Amino acid sequence: MNLVPAPVAATFSRIGARFDNRPAKITLAVLGVLFVYALPLLNIPLLTTPDSDFGGVLFSVAAYALIAVGLNIVIGYAGLLDLGYVGFYATGAYTVGVLTQYHWHWPFFLALPVAIVVTMIAGVMLGAPTLRVRGDYLAIVTMGFGEIIRLVITNTEWLGKSGGIAKIPMPPTIGTPPQPGEPGGLFGIPHISWSTFPNVVDVGHETHFLSFTVLDAIPFYWLIVTALLLVLLGDKLLKDSRVGRAWEATREDEDVAEIMGVPTFRYKLLAFALGAGIGGLSGAMFATRQTFIQPASFALLLSMLFVASVIVGGAGNRWGAVAGGAVVAYLPERFRGFTEWRMLVFGIALIVLATWRPEGLFPPRRTRRAKAAEAEIEELEGDAANV
C-alpha cells in the first residue's frame, strides 16, 4: 500500500508503541504527531488528492478514522455487530444542529460535550433492551435503529424534517475574527508548493491558525485530529486494563466470562455507550464543518461503510481502525478523476484488500500471533515435534 494510510498509520503506531521513558520513542511520537498535523500543508505529491481540496479530504479521512475507532470498540473489542452506527453519527450531528442553530444558539464547544452525552444516552437506550440478543439478531436490531433515527428526523418538525438544518455555526475563531477577504485567526501558516521547487514555501497560500471558515478545511482537520488522538489515548488506557480484558473475554465466550465473574451485560453496554459517544463526537464535527445537515446525509449506506472501515483495517486493532477509516474515506476522493467510475474503482480496491489481507490491514495481535504459531507448527511438523 503506497497510499495515504500507510505512512499515517505507521506514524500512529509509533505513538502507540508504548509510553515508556525511552527518549527515542517519545521523539518519534512527537515527530509523528507533528507530521500528522502538518500533512495538509505539505502537499505531498501523489498523496495529495488532485481533484478535491486536500484539507477537506483529510477532514473526512480523520472523521472516518474517528468513527472507525469508536465502532472498533463495539465490533472489534466487544464483538457486537452494530449495523446502525450511522444513527449515533446522526444523533451527534443533530444535537449540535439543534443546540447551536435550530432552537438555541449555544457556542459549538458547549454543544459538543452535550452532543457526546446525548449520543451515549442514545447508545444506552438502544443497548439496554437489545444487548440481550446476540449475533445476527443484534445486527438486525441495530440496523433498524439506524433507520428509525433517520425516519424520525425526516418526519419531525422540531428537527427540520427532510429539509434539514442549515447555517450551523462553525466553531469560534480564536484571534482576529474573520472578515471578507481576511481569514483572521492567530497567524498564517504558509503551505508548501512543490511546483516552484526549490523555492517551496508558498507564502501566497496560507492557512490561518484557529480560524474556522468555509474557505479552509484545515483548521477543522486539526480540530478533529486532536479529538482522534485523545480518543486513541483513552482507547489504549481502557484496552490495557480490566475493561479491555472483560470485553475480550466476553467476545470470546460470553457464558464463561460471566462464570469467571465478568458482568458481561454491563461491559457490553459500556462498549456500546462509548462507541456511540465517539460516533456522536464525529457527527458533531461533521455538522459544524458542513454547516448543513439533512436526513439524507445519514443513509444506511454510511453504516455499511463504517463497518467496512473497521473490517478493512482489522477489527480489534485501533491502528487498523484508523487505517481502515482512512482508506474508506480517502480512496473515493483520490479516484475522483475517474468521475463516474470512481465508486467502481473504490469497490475493486476494497475487494483487492479483502483478498490480499482478509484479517484487515493491521490485524489485532491475536490474529497475528495465531498465524505465527501456525507457521511455527508447520515448520516443526517436519521433525514430527509433539507437545
Place this chain on the structure above:
Amino acid sequence: MSDTATTTQTLLEVHDVTIKFGGITALDGVSFDIREGEILGLIGPNGAGKTTCFNVMTGVYQPTSGQIRFAGTGLAKMKRHAITRLGIARTFQNIRLFKSMTALENVLVGADAHSRVGFFHALLRTPLQRREEAESRERAMELLKFMGLARRADELAVNLSYGDQRRLEIARAMATNPKLICLDEPAAGFNPAEKVVLMDLIKKVRDRGYTVLLIEHDMKLVMGVTDRIVVLEFGRKIAEGTPAEIRDNPAVIAAYLGVEEDDAS
C-alpha cells in the same frame, strides 16, 4: 497423603434439588453437603446428572425446586457473576478458555473478579487502579507458577498443549479467589502418569485452603484423592461416604463399579 479434613463446617448445602428439562428429570431431590476444606468427589455413570449439578451450583441453571445455600447465602435468582464473586469457581469438562488471550490474561480475567475499580479509574490511571492491576498481575503470575505454566504466560491459550490448557483452566478458576472450586473432569484425556501428577495437584490446591468438588470418571483418581464421595445415578443420589465405604456399597457396585468388574476379565 490421606489426612482427611475433619472440619465439619458446611460450606455448600444442596437441599432437595430437582431440575426438570421438559419431561426429563435431570436431578431428582438431590441433597448433599460440602464441608469446608474437603475434597468431595461427585461420581456416577454418564448422564447421571453430575454436570447438571455443577451448572445449578454455578447459576447456569435454576433449580425447578429445592435450594442451594453457599456459606449461608441462598443462590436462587443470583446472577452468575455474583455467584463467582461469592466464592464458587469452576472449570469446564470441554475446555473453554479465552483462546485469543494469553495464558496470563486468561488468569487475569479471573483475578479481575475482585477488582473494585472500573471504567473511570482505568481511563485516568488512578493510583488505586495501578495498584490493583499490579496486584492482579502478581497473583496471576503466582498462580501460573503454581500450575507450572509460568514460562507459558505470554503464550496464547489456544497454542498451549492440551494438558497445559487443563491446568490453565484450574489456574483461572483459582484466580477468582473462590472458597469452593469445582473441577469438571480435569483428568479427561490424561494418560495415567499425568493423572498421578494431577492428583497431587488437586491435593495441593486443597492445601492452599480451597474446598474442592471433583467430578471424575477415573475411579482410581477419585478414590485416591477425595475425602468423601457422592454417587449419582439417573439424577438421584444413591450413596454418600468415604472412598472405602463407597467401594463396598452394593448399590454403587451395581450401578457403577459393577459394570467395570464385568468388563475386567
